[in-house]
Amino acid sequence: MMEKRDEEYIRDVQDGDILAFENIVRRYQSRLFSFVMHLVRDPEVAQDVVQDSFVNLYKTVDRVDTKRKFSFYVFSIAKNTAFSYLRRQKKQVSLDDVAELAVDELLYEKLFDRDQAQAMERRLAELDEKYRRVITLYYYKDLSYEEISRKLRMPVNTVRTHLSRAKVFLRALISYENS
Amino acid sequence: MxxxxxxxxxxDRVVGFEKFRTHCWLWMFRLGIGLLSVVLLYFLWRGGQLIAERGTLELLGLLREDREIIREYWRDTADIIIAELPQGTIFRAIVVIGIIFAVFLLTRRRxxxxxxxxxxxxxxxxxx
Incomplete structure (x- = not known):
């Protein structure tokens, strides 16, 4: 049976089909976990934040505009839930982290969007080999900077720099294609 | 990943939340309809009371008369009955019926x- 699009599942949920929400959860849980992990840096906390995000999403599902891209909404809720958690823990979130997360949100949405899989492959292919490896290990394999550094035998700061440059390049490429 | x-x-959390929300909505709905029904019943009772006080229904005794008398007096009798009816109360009862109907119509999808x-x-x- 062909899987439905996000918007179709959301319309089903808005029409009272609670079970359809489970499909949304299964589709986004791993992506959201990876996304939230980069902010809270604790797997158990990330699980709790992801659960809270989905529950918050369900509570506001009637307000979702199915004509707009649903994944933006999901990642937005996850980001806000993670920030709420960090504020409750009185953890400082630097402006750089917020800016980085905003880029990450966009990249997560693009990297894991099934409809954009081919386009993303093409964009990644345009990256330099060293940047492509770092991006793949960070986003698709969920490795930390230290793990990437050990795997690729390069200093952690070099990993950070490569990742930062790769993100800037990808963001510029996506903006150029959208303009 | x-x-x-x-x-x-x-x-589990979604079902728990939805159970609570759904039951809250149902109780609010029942309470609303219940209150409107009580108001409607009051207007109907009050209207009935006023009609009984004024003896309006006694005018329907005309129907026991001969056909010629009915034919001659039915218009006047009807005018008196309409004049004596508690129009304000009947109007309010109709408004409440309209509100109940509108509530059912507007909440049908929900x-x-x-x-x-x-x-x-x-x-x-x-x-x-």
Missing amino acids: KTLDVSDRVM RNIIRKKLQFIIKLGKKR
């Missing part, structure tokens, strides 16, 4: 959704 399965825990959700809640309750 690391795999994760929080779907069971999320759905009630269908609630009914569907309750069916899923029962189904999920049996599964878990």
Whole structure:
């Protein structure tokens, strides 16, 4: 049976089909976990934040505009839930982290969007080999900077720099294609 | 990407939340309709009381008369009955009936959704 699009599942949920929400959860849980992990840096906390995000999403599902891209909404809720958690823990979130997360949100949405899989492959292919490896290990394999550094035998700061440059390049490429 | 399965825990929380929300909505709806029904019953009772006080229904005794008398006096009798009816009370009762009808009409979609959700809640309750 062909899987439905996000918007179709959301319309089903808005029409009272609670079970359809489970499909949304299964589709986004791993992506959201990876996304939230980069902010809270604790797997158990990330699980709790992801659960809270989905529950918050369900509570506001009637307000979702199915004509707009649903994944933006999901990642937005996850980001806000993670920030709420960090504020409750009185953890400082630097402006750089917020800016980085905003880029990450966009990249997560693009990297894991099934409809954009081919386009993303093409964009990644345009990256330099060293940047492509770092991006793949960070986003698709969920490795930390230290793990990437050990795997690729390069200093952690070099990993950070490569990742930062790769993100800037990808963001510029996506903006150029959208303009 | 690391795999994760929080779907069971999320759905448990979602079902719990939906159970609470659905029951709240149903109680609010029943309370609203209940209050409107009480108001309607009051207007109907009050109208009946006024009609009884004024003896309006006695004018219907005309119907026991001969056909010629009925034919001659029915218009006047009808005018008197209409004049004596508690028009204000009847008007208010009609307004309340209209409001009840509008509430049912406007909440039709919502009630269908609630009914569907309750069916899923029962189904999920049996599964878990």
